[in-house]
Amino acid sequence: MAFNPKRTPPAELARLVEAEAGGALPTTTPSSPLASQPARRRAEPTVQINFRASMSMAKLIATLAEQEGGSTRKLFARLLAAAGHSVPEGDLHPHVNRRRYE
Secondary structure (H helix, E strand, O other): OOOOOOOOOHHHHHHHHHHHOOOOOOOOOOOOOOOOOOOOOOOOOOOOOOOOOOHHHHHHHHHHHHHHOOOHHHHHHHHHHHOOOOOOHHHHOOOOOOOOOO
16 A cells, blocks of 8 residues: 555645744745846757868868967857858857866
């Protein structure tokens, strides 16, 4: 035989708690530090892009990316934006998720 607890509806449960407390429960409103902040937009999903290139092109891309701050994603996003394409902000300024030992 399994134990099946009695399910008390929320309104009745609130009435029972209030009666037990003597009817003097203060009303509360939820207040959290997050409630005052606007909701963050979810980042657009990312995909991995691979292509074959010559060794000299790969070295050129790596060199240019290092000059841009070390990210090929940022390099390509900046080049596309400079060419007049609409590039998402998350690609122009990606979140850096590298481990730092300094």
